Amino acid sequence: RHRLFSEASYRFERGVDRELPLRASAKAVSLLATLGGGSVVPGCTHASVDMPAVTIAMAADYPDRVAGQVYGHGAVVRRLEQVGCTVSEAGEAGDEHGKHDRGARVLTVVPPSWRPDLANPSDLAEEVIRLEGYENIPARMPRAAAGRGLTARQRMHRATGRALAGAGYVEVLSHPFGSAADCDRLQLPADDPRRTALRLSNPLSEDEPLLRTTLLPGLLRVLARNAGRGFGDLALYEMGLVFRPRPSSPGTAPILRVDRGPTVAEVASLEAGLPDQPLRVAAVLAGDREATGWWGDGRPAGWQDAIEAAREVLRVSRVAYRVEADQHAPWHPGRCAALFVTGEEGHEWLAGHAGELHPRVVQAFRLPDRTCAMELDLSVIETAASALGPEAAPTVSPYPVATQDVALVVADSVPAAAVEAALAAGAAGGDGDSLLEEIRLFDVYTGEQAGEGRKSLAYTLRFRAPDRTLTDEEVTAARNAAVTEASRRVGAVLRGES
Known part of the structure; x- marks a missing residue:
């Protein structure tokens, strides 16, 4: 109160030994007597207060x-x-x-x-x-308690991260904040739900006062920063929450009293004020996807790589999915794909989009040319995957594979995925006991021989039975059934017969 400082208070503040003054004084007297020839007079004056020992x-x-x-x-x-x-x-x-x-x-x-x-x-x-x-302390791995471990969602999140990392993507963590200018840079329409964002009452920066509704702006800023520092070939991904206000939300969460516990009604009002927080995964890539070296020229990243990254995530989840062309900001209208997953009872849900970004978006974020991106809603994928049973090891057939190639001519507007689905359905037959093991598109031709406004798609069909070696008649019948179904669904014609 009086701001009077003493030597004792200074020692107390520093945690100095309370018995040190007496011992130090005795040592000083001993040195004076030994080195200076002084005489020691018995006795001392020591002001102290007895303090209980710490036990x-x-x-x-x-x-x-x-x-x-x-x-x-x-x-x-x-x-x-x-x-x-x-x-x-x-x-x-x-x-x-x-x-x-x-x-x-x-x-x-x-x-x-x-x-x-x-x-x-x-x-x-x-x-x-x-x-x-x-x-001398031994290092031992901790053992998990029996009957516990990662949940199905946690295993899926880790598998997704491993799949993208194995494909060459590097994980980053961007800020979960943004601004209205980000929506303008993404070229989002005025009525796009991603423009509706929650505003923070105490933001870290006044330039970014909103909670993000998409992962792309943060990832694009990280990519632009690395590209500006000389790293031209980039492939980045992020898994994180986005914040989508509910249509019936009051906009602000109530402030509850602190002198008692909340009531059920207060907890319900608090939860009603919270936004939906779905988990999303997004990836961006620019520059060369395959590096140039002694083996030859590299390959620049394209919209196909962004779609393949989305496919990697969907393959990990084991859910059925399909890919179709779409137009959705901020992607290029002619190089954008929508990905749909199939849940219980055949219901389809939109999981996300992938492709090449619109040139205006690339310019607004100062990105390298032809930058590509994908973004998927992991919450939707997890919901669809929850209906699946435990993952079982695939059945490996000891019998040889039979390969058939087909080249089909279709209209330019027909997507390759629709032709592939028709071939798979035809090969399966009416009883669903399909001999088709794999179908793969290996060539696309759009020259004069295909005809104006048409294209030729070449597929490899692999047939195998789990219990026998297939005969030529069985393989030919399955191939013909696949071609017939493709002709019925999409108007496909065998190349050479058109």
């Missing part, structure tokens, strides 16, 4: 339990006395059982005055472990 009760085996190894009663006492502590055992002359049960033995430890940091059993255990040597 710590600690189980004799507590350092053992902290370190995970046995030191022994003697080693614990010896190490504590080594740092100046006075150690006694409670009930040394009493209970005979306590002498043999280390868990029941309690040590009473009085730390020295120069160790004010020793205030609880953990401090004492640390001293014992330090003096015994940290390097």
